[in-house]
Amino acid sequence: MVNRTSKVKKIGILTGGGDCPGLNAVIRGVAKPAHDNGLQVMGILDGFEGLVEGKVCELYNKDVSGILARGGTILGSSNKGDPFHWPEEFDGEIKIKDRSKAALRNYEAWDLDALIAIGGDGTMHISQKLSDMGMNIVGVPKTIDNDLEATDQTFGHDSAIYVVSEAIDRLHTTASSHHRVMVIEVMGRYAGWIALHGGLSGGADVILVPEIPFEWDAIYDKVTSRHMMGKRFSIVCVAEGAKPKGGEMVVKAKDMKRTDPIQLGGIGELVAKNISENTGLETRFTVLGHLQRGGSPTPYDRILSTRFGTHAIELAIKKKFGRMVALKGNEIKSVWIKDAISKQKLVHKEHQTLLAANAVGVSFGVEEL
Numbered sequence: 267m268v269n270r271t272s273k274v275k276k277i278g279i280l281t282g283g284g285d286c287p288g289l290n291a292v293i294r295g296v297a298k299p300a301h302d303n304g305l306q307v308m309g310i311l312d313g314f315e316g317l318v319e320g321k322v323c324e325l326y327n328k329d330v331s332g333i334l335a336r337g338g339t340i341l342g343s344s345n346k347g348d349p350f351h352w353p354e355e356f357d358g359e360i361k362i363k364d365r366s367k368a369a370l371r372n373y374e375a376w377d378l379d380a381l382i383a384i385g386g387d388g389t390m391h392i393s394q395k396l397s398d399m400g401m402n403i404v405g406v407p408k409t410i411d412n413d414l415e416a417t418d419q420t421f422g423h424d425s426a427i428y429v430v431s432e433a434i435d436r437l438h439t440t441a442s443s444h445h446r447v448m449v450i451e452v453m454g455r456y457a458g459w460i461a462l463h464g465g466l467s468g469g470a471d472v473i474l475v476p477e478i479p480f481e482w483d484a485i486y487d488k489v490t491s492r493h494m495m496g497k498r499f500s501i502v503c504v505a506e507g508a509k510p511k512g513g514e515m516v517v518k519a520k521d522m523k524r525t526d527p528i529q530l531g532g533i534g535e536l537v538a539k540n541i542s543e544n545t546g547l548e549t550r551f552t553v554l555g556h557l558q559r560g561g562s563p564t565p566y567d568r569i570l571s572t573r574f575g576t577h578a579i580e581l582a583i584k585k586k587f588g589r590m591v592a593l594k595g596n597e598i599k600s601v602w603i604k605d606a607i608s609k610q611k612l613v614h615k616e617h618q619t620l621l622a623a624n625a626v627g628v629s630f631g632v633e634e635l
């Protein structure tokens with residue numbers, strides 16, 4: 267059985283789910299102090315997939331040197347490696363199996379005293395279940411979507427909104443030169459934080475988020491009235507999960523190997539088509555896609571990731587397991603993983619940032635907020 271009494275000497279670390287800027291900075295933030303405290307650090311490859319399939323390598327100091335600014339993850343990641351929802355293909359048919367015992371076997375065989383799991387909502391759900399099976403887990407919240415209630419911010423979000431903001435700056439020049447409506451579709455899944463923060467910082471005129479189903483006429487009115495006022499262009503920032511009142515989210519594809527099979531995408535194109543057909547204004551759309559997840563983390567994310575990583579190893583050394591590091595105000599604290607996964611953080615109509623955007627004239631695609 268897993269030993270909770272002796273000193274922590276050997277830890278594992280993995281990155282789960284979609285990649286995002288700052289993962290390597292967390293790995294470095296965990297490994298450097300771990301080495302300084304005489305701990306051995308094992309890097310588990312490709313997220314939980316590596317834990318189930320036994321893919322591991324030791325991380326030495328040289329491996330975590332010079333990776334602070336590097337995007338992606340040196341460990342690899344996967345969003346299909348849920349040990350409790352393990353897809354296997356038989357005769358072209360996907361069967362879902364429970365491989366959690368294999369994950370526990372490897373954890374014990376590698377003699378790990380703790381596992382640092384870096385990931386989003388999905389990773390934290392898996393972590394909680396593995397923790398219930400006896401693994402000593404410390405979670406670190408990652409996601410460009412920023413949709414974890416338990417932390418004021420996840421790392422990766424700031425880098426994503428920097429990309430959105432810069433992209434909108436670029437779209438502005440074509441929008442104003444050609445007097446066009448430019449629609450930009452951004453990520454975020456079921457939460458509108460990327461659209462709200464990226465759209466506001468880029469100066470979008472309309473921001474559509476999943477939490478506020480929009481009215482088509484409100485969008486047409488906004489872009490036409492701007493045109494009539496002599497502002498002959500508009501920028502519309504659409505979250506991939508945005509949907510019209512009474513309508514559904516636009517699903518691009520389904521991947522049954524994933525715990526959540528839905529792949530969103532396509533609403534930007536639909537919004538652009540409808541604006542063009544209903545207002546007569548020349549309209550173009552851009553889907554920003556994975557550009558939002560790639561590249562080097564912003565200084566804010568490098569700092570947050572480092573603070574998260576160093577706090578996570580401190581928790582592991584102190585044997586405060588089953589906890590996830592979290593930003594609360596300006597301090598790094600920790601919360602129970604089981605509490606962290608109980609609530610998704612969504613944009614609401616009274617949020618100060620949304621109200622500030624509205625006060626400077628941004629439309630959320632509704633006649634009244």
Ligand code: F6P
Nearest residue numbers: 284409410411453454455530559
């Ligand atoms: O959760 C991060 C995220 O980038 C979402 O914003 C997006 O819906 C999803 O992952 C895309 O996943 P994938 O990289 O598997 O297409």
